[in-house]
Amino acid sequence: LLTRWVERSRFGMALLSIKQNEAAAEAAGIDTYSWKLRAITLSAALAGVVGAFYAVVLLVVTPVSVFGMLVSSQALVVTMFGGVGTMWGPVIGSAILIPIAEILHSELGAQLPGIQGVIYGAAVTAVILAAPEGLFWKLRDLIRRPSVSGTPVQTDAEVMPAFAQVPPRTVEQREAAEQAEIILEARGLSKQFGGLKAVLDVSFQVRKGMILGIIGPNGAGKTTAFNLLNGFLPPSAGEVLIDGRNVVGMKPHEVCAIGVGRTFQIMRPFMRMSVADNVVVGAYVRAATDDEAHRLANEAIAKVGLSAMADRMAGQLSSKELRLMELARALAGQPRLLLLDETLAGLGQSEAEELIEVLRRLAADDITIVIIEHTMHAMVQLADTFSVLDHGSIIANGPPAEVVRDRAVIEAYLGRDRKSTRL
Secondary structure (H helix, E strand, O other), rough: HHHHHHHHOOHHHHHHHHHHHHHHHHHHOOHHHHHHHHHHHHHHHHHHHHHHHHHHOOOOOHHHHHOOHHHHHHHHHHHHHHHHOOOOOHHHHHHHHHHHHHHHHHHHHOOOOOOHHHHHHHHHHHHHHHHHOHHHHHHHHHHOOOOOOOOOOOOOOOOOOHHOOOOOOOOOHHHHHHHEEEEEEEEEEEEEOOOOEEEEEEEEEEOOOOOOEEEEOOOOHHHHHHHHOOOOOOOOOOEEEEEEEEEEOHHHHHHHOOEEEEEOOOOOOOOEEEHHHHHHHHHHHOOOOHHHHHEEEEEEEHHHOHOOOOOOOHHOHHHHHHHHHHHHHHOOOOOOEEEEEEOOOOOOOOHHHHHHHOOOOOOOOOEEEEOOOOOOHHHHHHOOEEEEOOOEEEEEEHHHHHHHOOHHHHHHOOOOOHOOOOO
């Protein structure tokens, strides 16, 4: 009962998210170190209680009976066989393996000594080959497998406004954003890995309500710069100021708690959790209660237009839906600043246009956005200003119309022999 309660509580949701993708959990505001310590403490307490009962059952406690190979492996094998990360895994594994092992031991133990170990070894081999995450998850995947007809088209009237056409920002709106207060400032950011200078003396300002596009060729240092902004990497030099406060040295979950949401270049969903549960994890950083977390999650899901599939497992979603779900998870923490790392990557033109409309709507709601993207056409439609990185350094700053005609930018994208070509 205690394990089942933990599994459905904030504690269990945090542990599930850490198990499935620790970096994503940290970016969503989960203090992974603290939750791991709690898990170790609770595990030790449960083991102590079980050990006391086991000693009463044995009557005579010997090292072999308590610490023997068969005893130690039995608990591990039944959990692996049934499925880790859920209370039902050990229950299923115990219900199947222990009766089989005990019956064979009583019937054939004299002729085949060690038959129990053979059963457990065969079970481990079978589960690794057929169901690496355990029998529970394999059966659940088969039961919840989507139909061949594909994902139904969303028709929920409540979520359709999220895709309503939002006109591009006017010159007046962009000028207004340039006069707003500074919410994020990078000063002389540098990051060196041995002899490699991934980021070199990068400085820029992001004002409230602005959409800043960070662009540049592959290997320019864009994602490394993002990792410096929200605590995944410590800078070799420089400062990161959020509302005037230097956040260098803060952990990603601490940066998230002060209002910074983050998505990743390579999608990091919690694949064994539903869309709703994925987003609830992102809401915990702002919610005091579970009810509030679910309310914030539902609002974030509606903003990106995924209400119709909130109960779907993340592992069943398309690339566009996963991108929207990650965006919803970041929004659930009610950030003032969003760091979006190649959110349009892997999407077709129509899918990218849908996502751009969602981002425009968020910007219209006064959410400040810093976005990395390779698709220049999409970025010109979306961003108020560009910062161009090449070999770790800023080579251009300014409005999109000016930056795309900059000779240094053209050379960075197309090479020196194509410098006369316009982007």
